Amino acid sequence: MNNFDLFLERAKLCAKTILEMSHPTLITHYDCDGLCSGAIVCKFLEVNNIKYELKIVRKLDDEFLESLKNKQELIFSDLGGAAKKLNEFDSNIVIFDHHQTEGLNKLQLNPQLFGLDGGNEMSASSCVYWALEQLPEIALVGSIGDMQYPLKGANKTLAQKFEKMGILEIETDLKIYGRASRPLVQLLSYSDEPFFPGLANNEERCAWFLESIGLKPINGSWPKYIDLSLEQKKLLIGALASYLTEYYKEKIDPNYLIGEVYNLKRFRDIPELYDAGEFSTLLNACGRHKKEQLGINICLGDLKAIEEGKKVLAAHKKALRDGVDYAYKNVIDLGSFLFLDGRGVIDDGIIGVVAGMLYAGARKKVILAIALDENSNIKISTRGTKELVQKGLNLGLILKEVCAIVQGVGGGHKIAAGATIPKNKLNEFLVEFEKALNQQLKN
Template structure:
């Protein structure tokens, strides 16, 4: 099994999708779910076919009941399909660890392609419909699939040939096109630059010392406006500060521009685009994220307000997490109930991962009165979190699933201790 067999299966999935008369497209609410849902919707629009679309957080019992009367459903990036056999005509487009559903599904994991690092749901949707490689890339980055490898690399190169994506090697900071230089340096958590982060005056001095003009023609310059020599001086200055502080960070790497999007916006850089989508979905506006994907300029203006809120909540969440992480031996534990929203606790866990290899398990209040669990781990740790949360979630009377490096669960409030004990047991079993 390999990419050729996957491509054949993707063609069959397209045939099934277009055999539906008026399906409802049901997608996840994160960046990958919004991107993949938008790709499917765009394909139906291009083909002039009727459809409806809705974004949800999880395919739980309540969602199943809502969908029971639907004759045709295309599920995208929802991961848990235990009860879909109860529904009528279904097609599944996904990349999570596979379980038998009794329904047709296209999933790279079935063909030896790693759905955790080589292809996300949006990439899978791209190969089904062979359009919107730019959104496939955005979704992959939103699911922390970087650098691009395997099937993702094939999608990337196809997108470049089609003119949808431009690839470069440059500074990997957020805001290359959208933030004035001082704010570009001063406001970031990753990497934290000692003496510069959250200090605009210090950031301005660093730029001036590097001989970089902040304005040109009366307008604030952004990083993308700099010449090659200016960029070299700035990267060298940042690298020197990080080196003196003992911090290791790969400053330069592949970056991706999307030429069809407005240049000085958060949509021109594919990494930034994924953050905009996460802000929409995780703050209860999945339909807004899909509209942004499809080029709705009014939707982007509205999404910008959610983006500012999203980044502030993440920044505050990271500060809380760094002060509150507890080492429970097999993993680091973050009890964020009442502090961090369930929609971003997983993002925060990912941002406080440490080099030691221990997973981070975070919990937040779930909207249904339960506990939302999110977990993250570095790949080299060799721990499969998807298997861990499935095991611990079941032991605690809940449900869990996901990828090897990022997974989540929902459990009853009174079963937290059972979950943590089962999580420790499973992690220790995996690590020997």
């Protein structure tokens, strides 16, 4: 058997183990991938008439884990793989995770255990789907929401399978977020990948650019990209490539602006859900604004929840705009990395998103951003770049090691990771973080 066949054998065992449970407690993460993977488990349990209790959390700390010790049946999704404390439990446990893991002696389905890439080619959602085969579109939404774009490896295999099933449409088109839901001026102004210097965060400048190439508002409102004719789309893509060529003084191929996009066919009339990337943002909005159950309900197809989710998304977008505006004015270059102190200004639920949007596409350094959580501890979000990962960056490992020094909890992926530390440990953390970062990139 190859590694993937062994992975599928483990997936069958996980499904069989869950089917034998009578009333499990499901613990999942609050972000998009956590909500998607959790919803897939919920659907599987409901289809098989298994009652369950759902807990949605931001982190697994010892205090929370201790509260689970009396539970006889536990299912974890999008977390748990790094919780060695679970080795102390006598419970029947199944873990679906894709983060870095070691030293855990519980039944776990995790691509990392089979030599598969859990950072780029399989999210918790797609991992769970291979075992439970529920809510296919949601499996890919979770992967996109976990920054696994474009879909590769096991994710791409699933996408091609869903395309053959007739539920997914894979196109080559403009890959800017918001093509189905944002008016053109906002599409360009808030694009972070690709990043448009001079247009970013400047709607007036974007309006001037669009009008200069012959695109104009219709009845006083700017159209969305998805509503443009094929000729208008080609015109816009060509003009954007020319704009970047002039700015960077080197030829930018229009193909740089296009790539695979994933349309969920049954949501064609709901712009916020039609594009898998935009669906993922809606779910992230729910999780980061403490509407986690709403996100689960949206994944399960609750129409009332979808309407409520649109309102949450609108508030989320405003919070992001305000956060990004603040970030550009207050980010500090500390030499080895960029530092953003968002305490008291940016909510801890969106600090990581704001960090990822800052200088996106043009950033050369790691960014470390902080905010205060509900207990006044410091929430840390770090974001790297693909180029830095190729040079050896592993932010998940750095945060795990540094948090062990400052009595915090942290971890994640190579390109993005998070942590929580005591409020009086910030200076020590920053010193140790810089040491670890420099050592890692030096090696």
